[in-house]
Amino acid sequence: MVKIGETEIADFPLLLAPMEDVSDPPFRAVCKKNGADLMYTEFISSDGLIRDAAKSLQKLDIYDEERPIGIQIFGDKIDSMRMAAARAEEAAPELVDINYGCPVKKVACKGAGAGILKDIPKMEKMTAEIVKQVKLPVTVKTRLGWDHDSIKIIEVAKRLQGAGIQALTIHGRTRSQMYKGEADWSYIADVKNQQDIHIPIFGNGDIDSPEKALEYKNKFGVDGIMIGRAAIGYPWIFREIKHFFKTGEKLAPPTxxxxxxxxxxxxxxxxxxxxxxxxxxxxxxxxxxxxxxxxxxxxxxxxxxxxxxxxxxxxxxxxxxxxxxx
Structure with a gap:
């Protein structure tokens, strides 16, 4: 059973990715009904939260039927992120998640999201400050690196674990790839295979079928899988993957x-x-x-x-x- 803090998730959890303008409470509700084990809010601007911006505050809405759930925050300023984490904790999720993976220009080029992969010491310091700020478990979602020449995901994972995070999700692309090309899960497996990594490692990127989910589960040895784009308009993917894991047979598509x-x-x-x-x-x-x-x-x-x-x-x-x- 995978645990994050005191929360038991599942033996091999399927996570719904935090997707901007998608992973809102209505969408999360239909994914939960169809088998998602752990979900995240859309990412929330730390500056917006501490300014009480209406759009950011509304993203804190969570409901008992969708638990366990994590609130994800992003930003480039350590003090703002620390205060935003405290605000997120007040909404009583099961965990607080830090977005170190968003590749879009308006986020990454300001040093937030995947932009912080250019400054690993700052990433480590920011994470440690957030861990100290809140009593809830802190988790992170990130990418392999800024570009192919700067992939240091093993170092990142060890430093984040040292800073106190309790689970790590890795998207198998660099920031420069955006969503193009194929996600390379071999780097995720390298992290999981480190003897001194003891937190759950979740893989993300390109899982769009039960067959691929099982293949990647067996091949790369991760503790769970996060699914994003494949769930949009198709929340049944969670139940289909679980059925395939259990029986080796594909469910009929939704009627x-x-x-x-x-x-x-x-x-x-x-x-x-x-x-x-x-x-x-x-x-x-x-x-x-x-x-x-x-x-x-x-x-x-x-x-x-x-x-x-x-x-x-x-x-x-x-x-x-x-x-x-x-």
């Missing part, structure tokens, strides 16, 4: 009824959490993935991404159910 049911639930939760207009707008990015592979779906997708009337949206989803039944 049309299941797709519609989850889209309806997701939309309802999105409206409840964000309010009608914003909830409808933020749901639009999910419809294509929920109904991927259905021939002649485009007219219905157009209705779903153009309407601002919740009744019309729910009616359209029910029409999809009737129209495309086998």
């Amino acid at each position: 049309l009824d299941e797709r519609v049911d989850v889209a309806v639930e997701h939309l309802k939760l999105s409206i409840e959490w964000k309010g009608e207009r914003q909830g409808i707008l933020e749901m639009r990015r999910h419809y294509t993935n929920y109904f991927r592979g259905i021939a002649h779906f485009k007219p219905f997708r157009t209705k779903l991404v153009e309407s601002l009337d919740p009744n019309e949206l729910f009616d359209t989803l029910e029409t999809v159910r009737e129209k495309f039944k086998a």
